[in-house]
Amino acid sequence: MTPADLEFLGKFLKERSGLVLVGDKTYLIESRLMPIARKHNMASLAVLMQQLRAGSPNLEGEVVEAMTTNETFFFRDKLPFDLFTETMLPAMIQQRSSQRRLRIWCAACSTGQEPYSLAMLLEEQGAKLAGWNIEILATDLSGEVLTKAKAGRFSQFEVQRGLPIQLLVKNFEQVGDLWELSQKIRSKVTFRPINLLRDFGPLGTFDIIFCRNVLIYFDEQTKVDILNRLSASLAPDGFLVLGAAETVVGLCDRFKSVPDKRGMYIRNMAADAARQPMRIAVGATR
Incomplete structure (x- = not known):
């Protein structure tokens, strides 16, 4: 991505979500946004930035969601x-x-x-x-x-992160590979x-x-x-x-x-x- 594209993306994300890009986030940006570019048959992130500048509401939402961190788990930090x-x-x-x-x-x-x-x-x-x-x-x-x-369906990995076994047994039912609350x-x-x-x-x-x-x-x-x-x-x-x-x-x-x-x-x-x-x-x- 060009410096101009990085500057545009930073302003776009701050305005839409409050997210501030600090430091060199090139790898993070590429790993999260390239799947969106491929999904829409775009050859590069430069093309994606062009379309984003043009103001496509659906594309804007996808980019914000892709760049937003959604790390969480049950009883996080206890x-x-x-x-x-x-x-x-x-x-x-x-x-x-x-x-x-x-x-x-x-x-x-x-x-x-x-x-x-x-x-x-x-x-x-x-x-x-x-x-x-x-x-x-x-x-x-x-x-x-x-x-x-x-x-309310979570993977084995998700229910193993912080969820006490007694609450898992009491409140979840296993459905295939998932656990349903x-x-x-x-x-x-x-x-x-x-x-x-x-x-x-x-x-x-x-x-x-x-x-x-x-x-x-x-x-x-x-x-x-x-x-x-x-x-x-x-x-x-x-x-x-x-x-x-x-x-x-x-x-x-x-x-x-x-x-x-x-x-x-x-x-x-x-x-x-x-x-x-x-x-x-x-x-x-x-």
């Missing part, structure tokens, strides 16, 4: 799921005891292992959550990974296509937001923008969970970390209050 079971969920059960309603958002959910892991943990709570209205919304930019996530668990999760660069305010307010291992691919300003908007989507007493390599420090003062709970954040209500305009009482006198 700690966030321990915090969910031992800290976040007990707090929410206490704080939402009157409403008996809980909303959870898994942003950038990829092929669904994260929201399904949470769904299995919720199922393990049994009678504690009987009668509760619990919603798990899982979103991703890629329609392709969402299609796979909705199907039970309808009971799948029905707990709703999947929707959402681009974090766009307005996600209409999704409403959530009690717990998992937004893990996606901010690392964005530049600083994009991280700041997304974190600020996430704060508006999180309940005042809710929890935000980021990836192990991600932080709000130096980016957003609307969240603060929870001591000894790595990767878990709560709203910084003092920062929110400081942003409120000063109100002068009507009829006040000196």
Whole structure:
């Protein structure tokens, strides 16, 4: 690819997905985009870039999906799921005891292992959550990974990555070479296509937001923008969970970390209050 093509692709990906190409990514680009070029009978990536510049919506979607990293697995990093079971969920059960309603958002959910892991943990709570209205919304930019996530079918390799054997036996059925997640668990999760660069305010307010291992691919300003908007989507007493390599420090003062709970954040209500305009009482006198 020419320097001009690389520059164009970098701008295109940042605008459409927030992805920032850093360093020499020539091999990565070629390995991910050449299959698209061959699929459309294009002789080279140069031809693909020409067509991309021409503005083909279908081609644009394929390129973004091919370049987006979709690495995930069940109970990835373990700690966030321990915090969910031992800290976040007990707090929410206490704080939402009157409403008996809980909303959870898994942003950038990829092929669904994260929201399904949470769904299995919720199922393990049994009678504690009987009668509760619990919603798990899982979103991703890629329609392709969402299609796979909705199907709830995983390879032997995928179920061996992080999934405890007891949960595999309890919640999956082997169908040929694949493992199919039970309808009971799948029905707990709703999947929707959402681009974090766009307005996600209409999704409403959530009690717990998992937004893990996606901010690392964005530049600083994009991280700041997304974190600020996430704060508006999180309940005042809710929890935000980021990836192990991600932080709000130096980016957003609307969240603060929870001591000894790595990767878990709560709203910084003092920062929110400081942003409120000063109100002068009507009829006040000196």
